[in-house]
Amino acid sequence: MKKRPSMIAVLLMVLASPALANSLRDQAKGLFQPIPESASIPGETATPEKVALGKALYFDPRISNNHDMSCSTCHNLSMAGIDARSSAAGHIGQLGGRKTLSVLNAVFNISQYWDGRVAGLKEHVVNSVMANPAAMFKSRGGPIMFNPADLNATRQRAVEQLKSIPGYVTAFKQAFPGEADPIVYDNVGHAIAVFETTLLTPDAPFDRWLKSDDAALSDTQKEGLALFMNKGCASCHNGVNIGGGSYARFGVMQSPGEEHLPPDDLGRFAVTKDVADKYVFKVPSLRNIELVAPYFHSGSTWDLKKAIAVMGEAQLGQKLTQAEIDRIQDFLMSLTGKQPEVALPILPPSAYVARP
Amino acid sequence: MKKRPSMIAVLLMVLASPALANSLRDQAKGLFQPIPESASIPGETATPEKVALGKALYFDPRISNNHDMSCSTCHNLSMAGIDARSSAAGHIGQLGGRKTLSVLNAVFNISQYWDGRVAGLKEHVVNSVMANPAAMFKSRGGPIMFNPADLNATRQRAVEQLKSIPGYVTAFKQAFPGEADPIVYDNVGHAIAVFETTLLTPDAPFDRWLKSDDAALSDTQKEGLALFMNKGCASCHNGVNIGGGSYARFGVMQSPGEEHLPPDDLGRFAVTKDVADKYVFKVPSLRNIELVAPYFHSGSTWDLKKAIAVMGEAQLGQKLTQAEIDRIQDFLMSLTGKQPEVALPILPPSAYVARP
Numbered sequence: 001m002k003k004r005p006s007m008i009a010v011l012l013m014v015l016a017s018p019a020l021a022n023s024l025r026d027q028a029k030g031l032f033q034p035i036p037e038s039a040s041i042p043g044e045t046a047t048p049e050k051v052a053l054g055k056a057l058y059f060d061p062r063i064s065n066n067h068d069m070s071c072s073t074c075h076n077l078s079m080a081g082i083d084a085r086s087s088a089a090g091h092i093g094q095l096g097g098r099k100t101l102s103v104l105n106a107v108f109n110i111s112q113y114w115d116g117r118v119a120g121l122k123e124h125v126v127n128s129v130m131a132n133p134a135a136m137f138k139s140r141g142g143p144i145m146f147n148p149a150d151l152n153a154t155r156q157r158a159v160e161q162l163k164s165i166p167g168y169v170t171a172f173k174q175a176f177p178g179e180a181d182p183i184v185y186d187n188v189g190h191a192i193a194v195f196e197t198t199l200l201t202p203d204a205p206f207d208r209w210l211k212s213d214d215a216a217l218s219d220t221q222k223e224g225l226a227l228f229m230n231k232g233c234a235s236c237h238n239g240v241n242i243g244g245g246s247y248a249r250f251g252v253m254q255s256p257g258e259e260h261l262p263p264d265d266l267g268r269f270a271v272t273k274d275v276a277d278k279y280v281f282k283v284p285s286l287r288n289i290e291l292v293a294p295y296f297h298s299g300s301t302w303d304l305k306k307a308i309a310v311m312g313e314a315q316l317g318q319k320l321t322q323a324e325i326d327r328i329q330d331f332l333m334s335l336t337g338k339q340p341e342v343a344l345p346i347l348p349p350s351a352y353v354a355r356p
Numbered sequence: 357m358k359k360r361p362s363m364i365a366v367l368l369m370v371l372a373s374p375a376l377a378n379s380l381r382d383q384a385k386g387l388f389q390p391i392p393e394s395a396s397i398p399g400e401t402a403t404p405e406k407v408a409l410g411k412a413l414y415f416d417p418r419i420s421n422n423h424d425m426s427c428s429t430c431h432n433l434s435m436a437g438i439d440a441r442s443s444a445a446g447h448i449g450q451l452g453g454r455k456t457l458s459v460l461n462a463v464f465n466i467s468q469y470w471d472g473r474v475a476g477l478k479e480h481v482v483n484s485v486m487a488n489p490a491a492m493f494k495s496r497g498g499p500i501m502f503n504p505a506d507l508n509a510t511r512q513r514a515v516e517q518l519k520s521i522p523g524y525v526t527a528f529k530q531a532f533p534g535e536a537d538p539i540v541y542d543n544v545g546h547a548i549a550v551f552e553t554t555l556l557t558p559d560a561p562f563d564r565w566l567k568s569d570d571a572a573l574s575d576t577q578k579e580g581l582a583l584f585m586n587k588g589c590a591s592c593h594n595g596v597n598i599g600g601g602s603y604a605r606f607g608v609m610q611s612p613g614e615e616h617l618p619p620d621d622l623g624r625f626a627v628t629k630d631v632a633d634k635y636v637f638k639v640p641s642l643r644n645i646e647l648v649a650p651y652f653h654s655g656s657t658w659d660l661k662k663a664i665a666v667m668g669e670a671q672l673g674q675k676l677t678q679a680e681i682d683r684i685q686d687f688l689m690s691l692t693g694k695q696p697e698v699a700l701p702i703l704p705p706s707a708y709v710a711r712p
Contacts, residue, residue: 059434067440078415078703085423291705302706342700347434349647350658 024222025210027229031238034207035287035337039107039197041120046194050175053168054195056345057188062165063158071125071192075103077342080291081199086299097265099299104340105287107197109244114297115268116247116282121193126185155185162188167348201288201337209334217334224331227324232316241285242335249280250297253317256310260300267297288339289332304329380578381566383585387594390563391643391693395463395553397476402550406531409524410551412701413544418521419514427481427548431459433698436647437555442655453621455655460696461643463553465600470653471624472603472638477549482541511541518544523704557644557693565690573690580687583680588672597641598691605636606653609673612666616656623653644695645688660685 040046057063058071069090074083081102083089088096098114106112112124162168163183175191176182206225208216217225228234237243247268250261261279268277281297294300295307305325312320320328396402413419414427425446430439437458439445444452454470462468468480518524519539531547532538562581564572573581584590593599603624606617617635624633637653650656651663661681668676676684 061432061435062440068445076417078700079417080705083424084418084706089424293706339702344434344698344700346695349436350440350649 024226025212028210028225031229031234032206032210032242033240034210035105035108035200035202035204035240037200037202039200041107041122041193041197044122044190044194044197046197047175049171050191050194051198052345053171053175054191054193055342056168056171056347057192058195059345060347062161062347062350063188065154065157071103074100077103077199077340080104080288080339081106082292084293086294098297099294101284102288102292103196104199104201105241105244105285106199108240109282109285110246111282114281114284115271117271121196122186122189125189125192158188159183159185164351165348166351171348199340199342201339204287204335204337206331206334207337218330220327220330221334222331224327224329225334227328228331231312231318231320231324231328233311233328236283236315237286241287243283243287244285246283247277247280248283248315249278251279251314254314256296256314260296260298260310260314262298265297286332286335288336290336304332308332380582381568384566384581387585387590388562388566388598389596390566391461391464391556391558391560391596393556393558395556397463397478397549397553400478400546400550400553402553403531405527406547406550407554408701409527409531410547410549411698412524412527412703413548414551415701416703418517418703418706419544421510421513427459430456433459433555433696436460436644436695437462438648440649442650453618454653455650457640458644458648459552460555460557461597461600461641462555464596465638465641466602467638470637470640471627473627477552478542478545481545481548514544515539515541520707521704522707527704555696555698557695560643560691560693562687562690563693574686576683576686577690578687580683580685581690583684584687587668587674587676587680587684589667589684592639592671593642597643599639599643600641602639603633603636604639604671605634607635607670610670612652612670616652616654616666616670618654621653642688642691644692646692660688664688 061067061070061073064070074088075081076083081104082100086099088098088100090096101112101114106124107121110116110119112118112121118124118127162172168183172182172187172191176187179187205216205221228237234242236246236248239245250256250267255261266278268280268282269275271277284297289295290304293304294302295304296310301307301310308325308328309320312318312325417423417426417429420426430444431437432439437460438456442455444454444456446452457468457470462480463477466472468474468477474480474483518528524539528538528543528547532543535543561572561577584593590598592602592604595601606612606623611617622634624636624638625631627633640653645651646660649660650658651660652666657663657666664681664684665676668674668681
């Protein structure tokens with residue numbers, strides 16, 4: 001591997017100058033924004049009642065077909081909103097074929113899923129909770145296998161389950177006042193989506209630095225940031241989520257190899273049927289990246305440095321030096337924010353116990 | 357079904373008298389104790405560091421073989437410490453054949469599991485977390501199938517996983533100060549056990565009534581309590597946990613039928629090899645009983661009234677009237693305590709991300 005000590009040396013000198021440090025921040029401010037303290041979905045009212053209902057539903061396995069999975073099974077809020085597995089697992093343990101994306105800060109993404117097949121969090125819930133993730137993902141390359149009959153049956157079952165639970169009857173009425181029949185599947189989506197808007201990770205060292213706290217980043221992290229911007233990483237990984245805002249072909253300069261890009265997963269092509277979208281995926285957010293291994297849609301590496309190296313070659317056509325990779329990883333470590341504090345909800349009991 | 361309105365009428369008169377209401381409480385105090393605000397395990401120090409470590413481990417799927425199950429998978433603290441399924445499910449969804457018992461207030465039980473095969477919470481962890489629950493339960497009637505090779509391998513894997521996570525290396529050192537090699541499997545058990553001693557449900561209406569709050573029970577609940585004691589239910593279901601303190605043959609007066617007592621599950625016999633222990637099980641706690649359906653070790657009914665009727669015939673040789681069953685259920689509803697408030701732990705990240 002070719003070393004480039006001279007570039008690092010130059011950067012070190014550059015960063016030592018206060019004026020130029022400011023210009024680093026100015027450059028960064030043109031590309032990135034800190035995670036705000038709160039977020040909302042346009043057109044979606046977030047009352048405390050709706051958030052509380054959404055939180056209960058997020059943790060409730062009774063909306064899954066076997067009563068054995070909830071949103072939190074894959075999007076574990078103790079583990080940065082993922083399952084730490086290389087492939088999402090759905091109903092009866094079937095593997096989905098793509099790595100779980102984090103629910104944290106997901107409200108800031110342009111769309112949901114690796115292929116962006118739905119726009120918003122509500123639509124993600126409506127598609128995911130009841131669907132068999134394996135059925136959804138197995139279709140890689142071919143049509144997206146939403147079996148409407150299966151989905152409808154399972155959604156109907158979920159609605160029936162919820163209607164049978166007195167605590168949910170009350171909670172849906174309070175969350176959706178004025179609706180004659182509030183326990184409908186779309187409202188499950190609305191409630192969980194507004195709860196998910198609370199799952200933010202503000203106050204990362206990088207965000208504090210963006211807001212002028214010079215000491216929040218170390219010198220090597222600032223070097224990494226400069227490399228991240230100047231090498232071209234930030235042309236896709238930018239905005240609030242340092243990614244999540246656009247789509248890109250994985251392997252735009254050269255193929256990362258079948259290990260990382262399995263040929264049967266055509267990515268966004270399955271959604272748009274546009275040949276230009278073959279092997280195109282949503283650019284993932286790099287927020288909390290140190291916590292969400294394994295990496296890539298294929299979950300093909302647990303090593304962030306390996307992932308940085310692969311991205312350099314596949315997306316930028318550059319063989320990064322070990323020193324550059326180290327610095328970029330140092331910077332990426334500064335994207336770990338304050339994890340949301342979540343008190344476990346106490347779920348309303350099933351009404352199996354018949355009152356006199 | 358034979359009705360006994362006269363007994364109910366007599367009880368109503370009895371309970372109307374303040375002096376006799378006190379004697380009801382005196383009788384109850386001789387049989388039951390309220391859930392205390394805190395609990396401990398003899399010989400087990402519960403430092404804040406050990407409790408915090410135990411809490412993290414309780415929620416951490418990385419100590420399971422596939423990284424897909426934690427204590428909280430079956431003992432869901434949003435659902436009264438159970439999974440609301442008729443059979444516990446272990447590794448790759450294999451069903452265990454017995455219903456999950458709640459972790460709430462489990463510290464007050466004489467032993468753990470339906471067959472009391474281990475004495476304490478620590479031993480339960482050591483046996484359960486790494487073992488395949490299906491393998492443990494499938495042996496019903498025969499020898500308990502602990503495959504030492506499997507267990508050892510899996511325990512070793514768990515220990516290796518924990519040792520690879522820097523946050524746990526620190527947390528074990530803090531929880532077990534002075535130990536040269538604190539990440540050993542027994543300490544996983546110690547830590548989770550002390551966390552579990554915090555999972556109590558005090559302040560149930562019945563407990564408030566025991567402590568002299570007359571209004572905490574309704575008149576029908578007091579009638580139900582009187583029936584519960586006078587019919588003989590309380591001869592087994594007594595103490596702090598209203599059960600959990602002794603063993604009894606299921607079907608001591610007459611068989612409850614194969615629906616409720618599958619013939620191939622010989623219960624405690626598999627532990628003691630004493631023929632007198634055939635079909636003997638630990639008397640389950642009735643704390644939070646309305647929240648922990650389905651009922652019996654076989655999870656054979658979701659209807660608490662049905663369970664009360666079955667118990668009357670099988671254990672007491674009495675065909676309870678519908679009115680008696682209704683009153684007893686009213687009383688059992690008063691055993692629902694304040695559920696523990698648990699903030700989700702943020703788990704220490706895996707060390708897959710190599711530092712420079």
